[in-house]
Amino acid sequence: MDSVTMDPVKQMEKASQGSPNHAAGKGVIESPEIKRGGFLKNIFTGMISLAKGMKVTFHYFSHPSTVVTQQYPENRDTLKMFDRFRAHLTMAHDEKGQHKCSGCQICQKACPNASISVVNRSNPVTGKKELDRYVWRMDSCTFCNMCVQVCPFGTLKMENQFESSVYDRRLLVYTLNRYAGPTAQVLGKLESDEERTKQMEPRDPYSGPTPMNGQAMAGVAALGEKKGEGESK
Amino acid sequence: MNTWEVTTLAERSAEALSSSFWGAAGYLGLAMLGMAGFVAVLGMVLIYAERKVAGHFQCRLGPMRVGWHGTLQTVADTVKLLLKEDIVPYQADKMLHILAPLLMFIGTILVLLVLPFSPIVQVADVNIGVVYITAVSGFSVLGILLGGWSSNNKWSLIGAMRAGAQIISYEVSATLALLVVVLFSGSLQLSEIVRSQAEGWWIWRAHGVGIVAFLIFFIASTAEINRTPFDMPEGESELTAGFHTEYSGLRFAFFFLAEFINMFLVAALTSTLFLGGWMPFHIGGFENFNALMDLIPAGLWFTGKTAFLVFVLMWFRWSFPRLRVDQLMRLEWKILLPIGLVNLFVAAVVVLYGLYFFPVR
Known part of the structure; x- marks a missing residue:
């Protein structure tokens, strides 16, 4: 929107001051170039411009489809979140349940607030380095999307599920990978499915190291506790 | 044709006084109660409407939680x-x-007392109604100035001073525009002004001066009631809340309510003066058409016109950015006032020499 139409008064004053270029040389701060017109013409163009603005707002008023507000708890079943909405970091697993994370820790280094820790181990059979746990702390995550952007294998993804409230902050520490073991590419080179499953040691979201000050809770093992003890209620 | 007899509550009460004191007291009590209820309900309705309209102008929904579509939100x-x-x-x-x-x-x-809602709903029909309205609306300036002054707060004071300067300036233009209608209708009485528009409303029957006067009056009145784009006295981005920064609870509610009732008053006055008030849409000479229009009750005409103008005021508010203080003053003194003066002069010439091209009473 040019300033002509926005403000007839200013424009009028401008017109009486003479050429804008004349004053510009003296270090006077100039408003953008304004078309000069007569008194009535300025008023007329000003009113036209106001009418244009009113037309825009009336379009929104008369078209309820432009409303962006979501009636959230009511429309929970039909709510469709937006593609770029970032809520829950997930690791993509293919239909065989295999992921592409090699444990390179680039995401861990990129994370601005240390919400990610990638724990690696040596493969018990081959001795090669592989992913043990991908621990993501949602409670300190700012959802900046850096980890997703730096991942060289495209294995990370921000999901849309935003209903993450829990009564215990420890439940916000997730293990993202579903198994500890080699990547899908390495697993693909093995002969049989049996061998593959042998190399994939299962991990569940809450089996990771959680800051529990030595306490345990249902389904979550305390730090330092052996796996499985906390889960047995 | 309909003769539009106007009876006011004040007249009825005076009539009743000749027979019994209690009849008159009953009418007065009815008037007071009616006004109190009207103000309270109208305030709530207008605030709800404003929030809903604002929401939809901004791609939102407005209040939706309390009651059906947020209808009980204001309560x-x-x-x-x-x-x-x-x-x-x-x-x-x-x-x-x-x-x-x-x-x-x-x-x-x-x-509100002298406003003709319909031929039978009017509290008092003062014969200098227009002058009376111009005079008593000055109370609101006094209220704002005192509120800002007594708050012991710089924002309040600045807001109040802005309000004072603004309202007093725009009063001039509003009055000049109002005088055009007074010239044409030849009366200061509001019911008489409405009845003078039986052949057609002044906005188009007044030779083009009418529409200029209408625009000037509407703009100046918007400034007088401190609504956006003229809401410098409140200016929440500069002065927190302007003159009512230090007010809370019931007293703030009074300011708030007065603000919204003022919006209604401006719409009602503009429709009374320029759009015929409760007078149905008439075209001089078309008797059948006029009779058809008379089928819609007068009160409904008034309500419709006022509601439309209220909507336009809200439309203004949610479309236009706020003016700067100097821009505001220039708009009044350099644009509205000269045009208003010339307009009044032209109107006076038209009335004086009878340059009408429509039948005049």
């Missing part, structure tokens, strides 16, 4: 305001602080 807010702690600032001028919202409200109520 809940009112209850909240009534229950809130009433804080008077330290070292504030306590008496003036309490007095200010009441003064503002008095100005509003006094204007």
Whole structure:
């Protein structure tokens, strides 16, 4: 929107001051170039411009489809979140349940607030380095999307599920990978499915190291506790 | 054709007084109760409407939670305001602080008294109605100035001073525009002005001067009631809340209510003066058409016109950015006032030499 139409008064004053270029040389701060017109013409163009603005707002008023507000708890079943909405970091697993994370820790280094820790181990059979746990702390995550952007294998993804409230902050520490073991590419080179499953040691979201000050809770093992003890209620 | 007999509550009460005192007292009580109820309900309805309209102008929904589509939201807010702690600032001028919202409200109520809602719903039909309205609407300036002054707060003071300068400036233009209608209708009485528009409304029957006067009056009135784009006295981005920064609870509610009733008053006055008030849409000479239009009750015409103008005011508010103080003053003194003066002059010439091209009474 040019300033002509926005403000007839200013424009009028401008017109009486003479050429804008004349004053510009003296270090006077100039408003953008304004078309000069007569008194009535300025008023007329000003009113036209106001009418244009009113037309825009009336379009929104008369078209309820432009409303962006979501009636959230009511429309929970039909709510469709937006593609770029970032809520829950997930690791993509293919239909065989295999992921592409090699444990390179680039995401861990990129994370601005240390919400990610990638724990690696040596493969018990081959001795090669592989992913043990991908621990993501949602409670300190700012959802900046850096980890997703730096991942060289495209294995990370921000999901849309935003209903993450829990009564215990420890439940916000997730293990993202579903198994500890080699990547899908390495697993693909093995002969049989049996061998593959042998190399994939299962991990569940809450089996990771959680800051529990030595306490345990249902389904979550305390730090330092052996796996499985906390889960047995 | 319909003769539009006007009877006011004041007249009826005077009539009743000749027979019994209690009849007159009954009418007066009815008038007072009616006005109080009307103001309260209208305030709530307008606030709800404003929030809904604002929401939809901004791609939102507005209140949706309390009641069906948020209809009870204003009731809940009112209850909240009534229950809130009433804080008077330290070292504030306590008496003036309490007095200010009441003064503002008095100005509003006094204007409401002479407003012709329909031929039979009017509290008092003052024969100098237009002058009376111009006079008593000054109360609201006094209220704002006192409120800002007594709050012992720089934002309040600045807001109040801005309001004073603004309202007093725009009063000039509003009055000039109003005089055009007075010239054409030849009366200061509001019911008489309405009845003079039986052949057609002044906005188009007045040779083009009408529409200019209408625009000037509407713009100047918007400025007088401190609504966006002329809401410098409140200016929440510069002055927190302007003159009512230090007000809370019931007293703030009074300011708030007066503001919204003033919006209604401006719409009602503009429709009374320029759009025929309760007068149905008539075209001089087309008797059958006029008779058809008379089928819609007069009160409904008034309500419709006023509601439309209220909507336009809201439309203004949610479309236009706020003016700067100097721009505001220039708009009044360099644009509205000269045009208003020329307009009044032209109107006077038209009326004086009878340059009408429509039948005049």
